[in-house]
Amino acid sequence: MHRYVETGTLSSVDSGGNLMFDWLKSLFVAQPQSTAASVQAEEEYNGFMIKIAPMPVGGQYRISAHISRVGAEEPSHHLIRADLLPDLDTAVEHTRLKARQAVDQLGDRLFSTDQ
Template structure:
């Protein structure tokens, strides 16, 4: 990678891995979508509300295994839904 690419954001960085199957939870739809990064996968998921609202969840956690990152992304999204419910979209 050239010096200019590194300086101006070309290449590297976060890349979305193909999305996994969505999970239904308390009327919400969670689609785990861990971000592929050097060294692992960052927890990330899309949360869709009952009225079509969307929230993009991204956490600092990095896991080496994609399947583990998907499961952890769903668990984090479920925790957020439990804590905030529809206020998540305010």
């Protein structure tokens, strides 16, 4: 038995499980992507705690880290860069370098609300 199925602007005849239609639909319908960044590494650097957590973006990883003073959760600074890297290991290493650079250049000014 066939029934007419309409999904948004795509329509098809469905016989209970049309694999071709599902495959075509997957090409045109955006799939939800996780943007949750899990902490991959933590390190203490010059009195600051750096939590390295690259963000997954379309099969790549964006540089992302949380920086705080050692022994204090607040205040903290969320470092996010536009850089996209092809794999997690490379993203972790580049995030580590960028976070250290921010600490070296800005120190406590990372937490300043005055711009």
